Amino acid sequence: MSEILILNGRLVDPLNNIDEPKDLLLRDGRVAAVETPGALKGAAAAEVIDAAGLVVAPGLIDVHVHLREPGQTYKETIATGTAAAAAGGFTTVVAMPNTVPVNDTVEKLAWMLAPERGSVVNLVAMPAATVGSMGVEVTDFEALRAAGAVGFTDDGKPVLEDHIMRAALVAAARVQAPVSQHAEDTRLTGGCSMNAGPMAFRLGLRGMPVEAEAKIVERDLQLLREIEKSEGLRPHLHVQHVSTTRAIEAIRSAKREGLHVTCEIAPHHFALNEEAVGDYNTHAKMNPPLRVEEDRVQMVEALLDGTADCIATDHAPHAAFEKRQEFERAPNGITGLETALGVALRVLHRAQGLSLSRIVQLMSTTPAAIVSLAGRGALGVGHYGDVVLFDAGAEWTFDANASRSKSRNTPFDGAPMLGRVRYTICEGRVVYRG
Amino acid sequence: MQKVSEEEAAAGAQRPYAEGSLLSVAHLSVDEISRILSETDRIRSLAPAERSAILRGRTVALLFYESSTRTRTSFELAAKSLGATTTLVSDKSSSIEKGESLKDTGLTLRALGAECIILRHSASGAPFVLARETGLPVLNAGDGMHEHPSQALLDLRTMLTRLRGPEAAKAVDSKALAGVTVVITGDILHSRVARSNAMLLPKLGARVILCGPEKLLPELALGLGEGVEIERDFDRALAQANVAMMLRIQRERLAGLELDLGDYIARYQLNGERLAAHAPKALVLHPGPMIRGLEISDEVADGPQSAIEEQVAHGLAVRSALLARALRAGAFGKGNA
Numbered sequence: 001m002s003e004i005l006i007l008n009g010r011l012v013d014p015l016n017n018i019d020e021p022k023d024l025l026l027r028d029g030r031v032a033a034v035e036t037p038g039a040l041k042g043a044a045a046a047e048v049i050d051a052a053g054l055v056v057a058p059g060l061i062d063v064h065v066h067l068r069e070p071g072q073t074y075k076e077t078i079a080t081g082t083a084a085a086a087a088g089g090f091t092t093v094v095a096m097p098n099t100v101p102v103n104d105t106v107e108k109l110a111w112m113l114a115p116e117r118g119s120v121v122n123l124v125a126m127p128a129a130t131v132g133s134m135g136v137e138v139t140d141f142e143a144l145r146a147a148g149a150v151g152f153t154d155d156g157k158p159v160l161e162d163h164i165m166r167a168a169l170v171a172a173a174r175v176q177a178p179v180s181q182h183a184e185d186t187r188l189t190g191g192c193s194m195n196a197g198p199m200a201f202r203l204g205l206r207g208m209p210v211e212a213e214a215k216i217v218e219r220d221l222q223l224l225r226e227i228e229k230s231e232g233l234r235p236h237l238h239v240q241h242v243s244t245t246r247a248i249e250a251i252r253s254a255k256r257e258g259l260h261v262t263c264e265i266a267p268h269h270f271a272l273n274e275e276a277v278g279d280y281n282t283h284a285k286m287n288p289p290l291r292v293e294e295d296r297v298q299m300v301e302a303l304l305d306g307t308a309d310c311i312a313t314d315h316a317p318h319a320a321f322e323k324r325q326e327f328e329r330a331p332n333g334i335t336g337l338e339t340a341l342g343v344a345l346r347v348l349h350r351a352q353g354l355s356l357s358r359i360v361q362l363m364s365t366t367p368a369a370i371v372s373l374a375g376r377g378a379l380g381v382g383h384y385g386d387v388v389l390f391d392a393g394a395e396w397t398f399d400a401n402a403s404r405s406k407s408r409n410t411p412f413d414g415a416p417m418l419g420r421v422r423y424t425i426c427e428g429r430v431v432y433r434g
Numbered sequence: 435m436q437k438v439s440e441e442e443a444a445a446g447a448q449r450p451y452a453e454g455s456l457l458s459v460a461h462l463s464v465d466e467i468s469r470i471l472s473e474t475d476r477i478r479s480l481a482p483a484e485r486s487a488i489l490r491g492r493t494v495a496l497l498f499y500e501s502s503t504r505t506r507t508s509f510e511l512a513a514k515s516l517g518a519t520t521t522l523v524s525d526k527s528s529s530i531e532k533g534e535s536l537k538d539t540g541l542t543l544r545a546l547g548a549e550c551i552i553l554r555h556s557a558s559g560a561p562f563v564l565a566r567e568t569g570l571p572v573l574n575a576g577d578g579m580h581e582h583p584s585q586a587l588l589d590l591r592t593m594l595t596r597l598r599g600p601e602a603a604k605a606v607d608s609k610a611l612a613g614v615t616v617v618i619t620g621d622i623l624h625s626r627v628a629r630s631n632a633m634l635l636p637k638l639g640a641r642v643i644l645c646g647p648e649k650l651l652p653e654l655a656l657g658l659g660e661g662v663e664i665e666r667d668f669d670r671a672l673a674q675a676n677v678a679m680m681l682r683i684q685r686e687r688l689a690g691l692e693l694d695l696g697d698y699i700a701r702y703q704l705n706g707e708r709l710a711a712h713a714p715k716a717l718v719l720h721p722g723p724m725i726r727g728l729e730i731s732d733e734v735a736d737g738p739q740s741a742i743e744e745q746v747a748h749g750l751a752v753r754s755a756l757l758a759r760a761l762r763a764g765a766f767g768k769g770n771a
Contacts, residue, residue, distance in 0.1 A: 198658075202629065
């Protein structure tokens with residue numbers, strides 16, 4: 001395989017505690033050398049990238065995407081979704097199992113991960129935690145883990161029954177993988193389509209109360225405590241798309257207590273509040289819903305103080321005809337792969353002063369650790385050649401029509417972005433040039 | 435964020451909806467409300483022949499996804515009295531039953547020549563979708579639990595006429611209902627009529643008291659805006675009322691909510707005894723349909739304080755003006771704007 005030489009860039013590699021000018025040599029899909037500027041002059045390389053003015057960072061990793069294949073390829077395919085990922089600077093994405101059929105067996109997992117699907121970045125998956133994501137019978141974690149599963153989830157639905165969630169946490173602990181929970185007590189959210197509160201009341205929409213999220217998070221944390229005590233295991237709970245102050249508070253105190261819990265926050269939950277619903281804008285409809293401003297501020301706070309471990313997009317493409325209908329009928333979800341970095345840099349880096357190193361940690365280093373991706377999320381010699389090069393100061397406007405995704409359902413169409421991806425390199429191959 | 439007054443927002447906002455649409459009372463400035471009332475009065479004063487020239491040759495579609503007696507008939511009769519051709523599409527006897535989307539239904543009506551669509555729909559916000567997708571003026575004839583703007587305007591005209599006299603109903607300013615307390619009682623949670631009235635009447639200086647049990651009236655309702663209060667004790671609310679507006683319990687939207695009807699009747703029914711004791715002079719309104727013996731008793735519905743039938747007549751009048759406004763005709767036409 002050919003070499004790529006990246007010169008004159010600013011390497012931001014939180015795991016190795018580097019934030020300074022470095023030159024990189026990628027060879028055979030791996031990092032071959034990381035040197036002070038100039039030291040690699042004259043190294044033979046098929047491609048030399050002048051990264052002057054650019055940040056060079058480990059490729060971004062998104063632990064929560066919906067690629068819709070198999071079964072809903074009119075919304076997205078693995079090829080188009082991962083092309084959007086590459087354009088957004090991502091080199092690894094974790095596919096959720098709520099495809100049609102649900103990814104709940106070794107065969108379905110293997111089909112999804114097969115080269116024939118045409119993924120342009122590193123694709124891994126979290127299969128269903130229960131058969132058909134029906135919440136009744138735990139899937140075969142051992143076999144799925146051996147086949148490459150990086151975690152287990154019934155995303156889109158919570159694992160509601162206490163004893164089933166307990167069984168899933170125990171089984172996952174035995175194979176050293178997280179259970180990734182969509183925390184929503186669906187007994188409190190039937191027929192609801194936005195955040196509960198005065199705005200939902202005014203719009204005549206049934207609202208999802210914040211308790212619906214918090215109650216499941218609190219229940220799951222209690223299960224961690226019980227399992228640690230009774231089984232001598234240390235299960236890993238990963239809480240998806242946290243959106244409420246009460247849930248993040250519960251996670252904050254559980255971390256102090258020493259429980260093995262991690263969590264993600266989606267860009268829309270730290271950049272937008274429920275006002276974005278406006279006149280029934282279905283591109284501001286997702287689950288969990290956009291919350292009030294105070295919750296948004298608390299999500300930012302959690303990212304700043306480290307309570308939130310990572311940023312994940314919950315990229316959820318839907319066709320135009322599905323979103324261009326009555327608000328209550330339109331499906332939940334928005335696309336996010338191409339806007340995550342631009343929103344994170346604008347909201348967290350520029351407005352809140354969060355360092356680039358912390359941004360990279362939230363979007364690459366820690367996600368790699370959450371799903372135990374060996375050799376990714378950092379750029380030491382021998383690591384995979386997964387690299388994103390971006391101009392951290394570039395201001396631009398996102399145009400949904402230019403998206404690589406098959407779908408256009410984003411509230412960020414026309415929104416200002418900070419930081420433009422110039423190159424995405426996955427295992428030593430350039431997969432995107434901006 | 436800088437707080438923009440509702441008045442400024444209503445007057446100044448650029449919206450992606452055709453001029454003449456009425457989707458929410460929140461979009462109406464006091465000036466706009468006043469113009470609608472003036473045009474209502476003007477149209478009523480015209481001879482039938484003059485009136486029927488206003489929308490002659492124009493086409494109006496009524497698109498009804500929910501049953502309706504008053505609203506549908508009065509919009510239809512109003513359009514016809516102005517000379518328009520009307521067509522009625524209901525979900526029960528159209529391709530909607532076959533799964534056609536709201537967008538496609540709207541585009542079909544537009545292709546057939548509809549210049550304005552009057553929409554009733556069970557989903558809150560549906561008129562916004564229709565207005566965005568067709569570009570046509572859309573009149574919201576009731577959307578889910580959201581709004582019923584033409585009902586609030588006809589209630590306003592009824593109140594002005596009865597409390598202030600017919601002359602006062604021709605034009606309004608922000609003090610038009612100063613000193614007037616309107617008590618709206620019943621199933622506020624599911625009521626689009628309550629929302630539209632609670633957002634419209636305070637613009638004209640009225641005080642709105644919402645009354646009902648917690649299950650049907652959550653504290654969140656206070657977020658409807660300034661000038662809105664909650665009083666759970668019906669007798670105490672009535673004692674302050676210049677207008678008592680009663681609402682039906684919307685069984686079709688209760689969604690599992692359990693309600694003890696006997697208890698509800700004891701606490702919230704407007705009956706003769708209660709009215710005489712607490713609000714002997716108040717005007718009684720009800721948007722219909724009434725469930726006699728539940729939220730209101732026969733003697734009150736048919737009694738001297740009731741303006742329920744007048745409401746229906748005002749509905750016909752106000753909807754004529756809204757149609758003229760939607761189609762930029764009458765006083766809303768070119769040269770009059």
